[in-house]
Amino acid sequence: MSWLTDPWHFTFMQHAFLAIILVGIICGAIGVFVILRGYSFLGDALSHAIFPGVVITFILGGNFLVGALIAAVIISTLIGVVSQSGRINNDTAIGVLFAGSFALGVALMSLQSGYVRDLNSFLFGSILGVSRDDLVITAIVGLVVLVGLAMFRREITLISFDRVFARSTGLNLWVFDQLFLLLLALAIVVSLQTVGNVLVLAMLVTPAASARMLTDNLRRMIALSSTIGALSGLVGLYISYYRGVPSGAAVVLTATAVFGMLFLFAPRNGVVTARVRQRIHYSHPEDDVRVVPDKPQA
């Protein structure tokens, strides 16, 4: 079993493992709301839009997480402001700002020497370079995201589920949309170093999608999504360590494989499982009817 413990002898691997577990938990939790609100595109866009912030801190020197955080706040506010105008819808606002700011980042980056190597580590992550400071920042920001989600769970649930009613109760949708965007941006920023810009979307969406295959209960879905995210990270890192596959790719492929398995074989909702159940219950088709019969009590 020494293959399990071997990687842990290196400090950089210990940091890498802890970082990817944290990222799995954070992205898994907020990712549930990303998929329930149909915000995949927004998640992808935010991760790219943060790029110029990273480049500017790279040029000026300093921890890139700080620059990324500032960029994330600016971009999420801009998306809110542009889509508020009414004439341009949310999706378009996201598209315009995401491409524009990513281009700005590329332009800034190209002016630097060592352009290709650094761009590569930004796009695909450089998990082996996670420092102790990075870990502390990741843990603190992660805590902020999780506490924020817990504090505003009801409002976020309500605006995800029923915006019209939420507005009729006096809830300020704009404020809570912005708050959610900010939490999402924070989650993305701390994931950049481990999985990279291109693949962070998978950490948000894939474990949550896997959890959706397993449960109809929101709280359980969040717990499962975080667990699947963290475990995929762990397994992916081992694969990366022994096979020399880039860490981000290994982690995301693991998460994707988990989703593939569950999509086919999840106990109740898997495509194959459902077929098999249908076969078994063929003589009693009413057993499989999911609509609860309406029996008003006298």
Place this chain on the structure above:
Amino acid sequence: MSSLPPVLTCHNLAVHYDNRSALRDVNLEIKRGQITALLGPNGAGKSTLLKVLAGMIPPSHGAAKFEGEELSGPHANITYVPQRSDVDWTFPISVLECTLLGLAGSRSRWKPFSRHDKAVAMQALKDVRMDHLAQAQIDALSGGQQQRVFLARALLNNGDVLLLDEPFTGVDVPTQDMLVDLLTELKSRGTAIVYATHDLAQAARTADYAVLLNGDIVAEGSPHDIFQQDVLLRTFGGSVISVESLREVAAS
């Protein structure tokens, strides 16, 4: 009843979206203990008027007032029940959780919902005969059951005014009957009820007061008085309606 001052009023109300007028010259009084039906074809401004009354859309001209005070936003005593189609019914929550969301804004951020809150929600579900499905997922509900959950959620608020957007659309007959019973019960407790519909027969059976809307108010009064061929033609355009049978329904 008629001596009581109206709970909601509209004065020269108009709503424009960009350059399009959705509502104009609306003057209306909503009374306690009365069921008011807003009737009109699609695009007549029924939903818009309900949202103005709920404080969700600021009027472009004029004002809506609750107990004499101009509405500047949603009001704690006015409860709004959206159309069922406004919602993602595949969302992974149970009937009870969905009902409890009616209290989302008014409870401690840190604690789970109290035993008392849950008991109140269960009572509301009982009132709409959905308590046996409290633990079911909302994606397993029929249209009628969805409408009942919406109503239970609204009941938690216990407001003076209940505004419902198309509550009778696409629901089964038992739910329609239950809705009528419940609205009548609320009415007898003094709640003012306003609902939008395009079902004339339903309004004739249920409402005390009908408002025929098509951009502006075409007619208002008791269903029996205003459901007449020429008025309905002006409201709905050229569709053929058997007015006599409607008036019989209203009279019965």
